[in-house]
Amino acid sequence: MSDGVPGGVDVHTANSARIYDYMLGGKDNFAADRTAAEKIARTFPESREGVRLNREFLGKVVRHLAEEVGIRQFVDIGAGLPTQNNVHQVAHSVDPAARTVYVDNDPVVCVHGRALLANSPTVAMVNGDVRKPEDVHAKVAQTGLINWGEPVALLLVAMLHFVEEPYEHVAKLREALAPGSHLVITHLTRAEDRGGDTDRLREIYSQAGVPLAPRSAEEIAQLFGDFEQLDTTPFMPAYLAERFLVLGYGGVARKP
Template sequence: MSERNPYGLDVNTANVARIYDYMLGGKDNFAADRAAAEQVLKAFPESREGVRLNRQYLGNAVHHLAAREGIRQFVDIGAGLPTQQNVHQVAGTVDPEARTVYVDNDSIVCVHGRALLAHAPTVAMVEGDLRDPEDIWAKAKETGLLDPEEPVAVLMVALLHFLDDPYSEVAKLREMMAPGSFLVITHMSMAERRAKDTDKVKDVYARASSGVFPRTPEEIRLFFGDFELLDNDAFIAPNALERMAILGWGGVGRKKA
């Protein structure tokens, strides 16, 4: 991305979506984002592999839900900037008619995302904030790509750790999802033995567009409520999950029919 600033972007404050883009090897980032990412990498050198595996987990989950569970509509909340192997691209390899609604609370990210996705009729990008789940659901329905009476996969990948207490909002989304729907979550974790490194990462994000709130795997599982958790072996190699446990944990849950 050019360092010039034609759209009123704050290029001097690191942005969480652009930090993620840089970690993935993308070009939609600025010097401040790259500097913040390098500080995170200094504290957690595993982070770049963790981000790559997080993206792999997302792709594997979407493909599984489309190919094995028959899901044909996806709502990706906190989608960030379109990058490699996006949800609609993965789902489209199973069924070109699969529908995807991307949601982000950053207006600039949404403008950029709409431009990149302009010629994809089965895809929409809407501006919304998880702190208002009813608004997200209403906007997703307005696109014409979400049928609320049919099972849907709601994705919150590398999102919830940027919110201090989103449990009630996630519960509201679970309530609105049709029976047979799926919830996909990945989340930054914390471990006592790396507490000082985690504090350094929290300091980096405190100066960025959002703070960060790592949680234990037990706290992350609470986001699924009474959803049935699927076996993670379908989405990530067990040794990779164990190796990356210091950085994060993820899960895919099914709403009972």
């Protein structure tokens, strides 16, 4: 990462967004993040592949929703640091007028995101926390890019396993969506036969002050509420989907 570190950013404590960035081969991370990432990789050697598959899943879903469903509004909560094939880039490859708002509660993410998107009139970055859904809803609306009265793709990708009790918060976000909107979630699954490794993973993240709550596929499915679950086959080849489920769960659902 460049020497221009935003004020208030702790470079000595690992951060989940920067760990993710490092695992994707990014440069926006510090030594503490790289150390934590290597510890995670030693505990779960497949973690890097999981991060890659998660990113691949996200890109395919966004393209499908833009190209096949006609969605033109994307809200990515817990977006993380800008990297290759961002949501707005994939959406713009289908329609340059598509609008994207990124939401994150990390100051370094917001600073870097705003700098990157400064000359992108159809893209914005706001500081917000999924645990405050009303605040997120208001801040996204204030950008002038998203009309909550029209279908929106709401993306909660690889971030809800960092929230101890997400169900009520996600329910409020679902309620605010217009009919025809889509909810996209990916989530770390709980490996029952690797309880010791999962506990070690929790310990690594706890050292960064981040709770980690892997969940079963059934528990993750509850986050979609009464939305219509879509077949994920168009988004991921069968062999990838099979491997992805070992590491995490990815799903897409539509609001009737």
